[in-house]
Amino acid sequence: MRKADLVVGVQWGDEGKGKIVDMLGLNYDMICRSQGGHNAGHTIWVDGVRYALHLVPSGILHKNIVNIIGNGVVVCPEVLITEMAQFDNLEGRLYISDKAHLNLSYNSQVDQAKERLKGEKAIGTTGKGIGPTYADKISRSGHRVGELLEPERLCDALMHDFETNKPVFDALGVKIPEENELLEELKRYKEVLAPFIANTTNLVWKALDEDKKVLLEGAQGTLLDIDHGTYPYVTSSNTISAGACTGLGLNPKEIGKVIGVIKAYTTRVGHGPFPTEDKGTNGDKMCEIGKEFGTTTGRRRRCGWFDAVSVKYASRLDGVDTYALMKLDVLDGFEVVKICKAYQYNGETIDYVPTDLENATPIYEELAGWDSVKGISRYEDLPANARAYIERIEELTGVKVGYISTSPERSDTIIR
Structure with a gap:
């Protein structure tokens, strides 16, 4: 081999x-x-x-x-879709693991808010939400790319997460999307990315x-x-x-x-x-x-x-x-x-x-x-x-x- x-x-x-x-x-x-x-x-x-x-x-x-x-x-589906748009005929040339974790807009908001609160002790992250996404993964509260294939179910799970974390999000100034807006966004992600999601x-x-x-x-x-x-x-x-x-x-x-x-x-x-x-x-x-x-x-x-x-x-x-x-x-x-x-x-x-x-x-x-x-x-x-x-x-x-x-x-x- x-x-x-x-x-x-x-x-x-x-x-x-x-x-x-x-x-x-x-x-x-x-x-x-x-x-x-x-x-x-x-x-x-x-x-x-x-x-x-x-x-x-x-x-x-x-x-x-x-x-x-x-x-x-x-x-981050939004970034990935934008990047994919630069290229033609990607089917069969690009695959995304169904086990990869999703980095969504609230992750970057949490990242940036925490950096601001640290002031002079800030680490200097990119503010892209990478740390919070990995933190969710390790704490077993994250969501994976494969879940995009069932957008309604993922939307329900995310809204539950938002409610659970509301005190923290409010304190950090994190803006939570409306449920209907979130669902439409997830459906759009599925439409574009579904052909590329696989057991890599x-x-x-x-x-x-x-x-x-x-x-x-x-x-x-x-x-x-x-x-x-x-x-x-x-x-x-x-x-x-x-x-x-x-x-x-x-x-x-x-x-x-x-x-x-x-x-x-x-x-x-x-x-x-x-x-x-x-x-x-x-x-x-x-x-x-x-x-x-x-x-x-x-x-x-x-x-x-x-x-x-x-x-x-x-x-x-x-x-x-x-x-x-x-x-x-x-x-x-x-x-x-x-x-x-x-x-x-x-x-x-x-x-x-x-x-x-x-x-x-x-x-x-x-x-x-x-x-x-x-x-x-x-x-x-x-x-x-x-x-x-x-x-x-x-x-x-x-x-x-x-x-x-x-x-x-x-x-x-x-x-x-």
């Missing part, structure tokens, strides 16, 4: 997974999304056209690939049993994992490679090659510890050249130098076999580039990620910069200093770089 390969982000998300999945997807029969919701976003450039995807897997850009939204994803676990199993090539597409990044990330400044799902198993119904033996996606520098959205953040002109330059604004929120990303300590930690959690190094071209023109090789922590030098990462100070190694790598497609044609930078990352993390992106375009990728 064939195994499924996995693409996983190894930093705080926004590493460039979409481009890699889009590029590699040409070699696969099926691409699967396993966790997260429309808080995540992939930006893909093809022939100068920008595609921003939040729920639909990146394989949707290829007509011959089946795309799966797994049970671990939380699905069986579909993935069948594909593997038939020796089809399956690629699993991670969302966000390992350092945002609910258990292993910089808690509480994390997302609400397991973003590590093991999350792909629970989010699709696979067992660990069914995972093959793990491709870890890393940026040539580091970015983070929202609050939380970020040891290598550069709040000066270098960080501003990375942001400007790299167009570091969130696909989902439009928020400016915090930028800084490559952190080999956190990447090595995340790579161990994920079992990374090879790296895809993205946005190397963003560092073009820097006279000096830096890599964090260790931390100063409580008076000691450490090479691991402490639980209280905010108390760690980076210890940098400086390397000479280079002029330009833009559009280069062969490793040996890269400037010597760029190759030295890549090889030092490999030495510090213990993982080889197999793919190198030298521009946003799909074709500008070095394969080693």
Whole structure:
């Protein structure tokens, strides 16, 4: 039986997974999304056209690939329908797990209200209702995509939930829809989505049993994992490679090659510890050249130098076999580039990620910069200093770089 390969982000998300999945997807029969919701976003450039995807897997850009939204994803029907409208002839190319949980408008209202109440202690969520949806799932009070097939029954259940939670919703200022409006909305969702709702676990199993090539597409990044990330400044799902198993119904033996996606520098959205953040002109330059604004929120990303300590930690959690190094071209023109090789922590030098990462100070190694790598497609044609930078990352993390992106375009990728 064939195994499924996995693409996983190894930093705080926004590493460039979409481009890699889009590029590699040409070699696969099926691409699967396993966790997260429309808080995540992939930006893909093809022939100068920008595609921003939040729920639909990146394989949707290829007509011959089946795309799966797994049970671990939380699905906002409104967002999904809008996204699907960009593409033609989706039947047979897109399936949504009937076990995936529904993210409805009241979830985002709860999310935003709680963030406002926290004031300065707010985590900096996207406000898309992802956390409240997962909270409902864990407390066994959520609703699943398959329930859309019986809109009247789902409407009754939701109205009962609203009544039960009325004191909390009133306190938070959550607006509850009228029953007739809610029912019409659910009927519209059913009309559009019903042909795509399926038992996706069986579909993935069948594909593997038939020796089809399956690629699993991670969302966000390992350092945002609910258990292993910089808690509480994390997302609400397991973003590590093991999350792909629970989010699709696979067992660990069914995972093959793990491709870890890393940026040539580091970015983070929202609050939380970020040891290598550069709040000066270098960080501003990375942001400007790299167009570091969130696909989902439009928020400016915090930028800084490559952190080999956190990447090595995340790579161990994920079992990374090879790296895809993205946005190397963003560092073009820097006279000096830096890599964090260790931390100063409580008076000691450490090479691991402490639980209280905010108390760690980076210890940098400086390397000479280079002029330009833009559009280069062969490793040996890269400037010597760029190759030295890549090889030092490999030495510090213990993982080889197999793919190198030298521009946003799909074709500008070095394969080693």
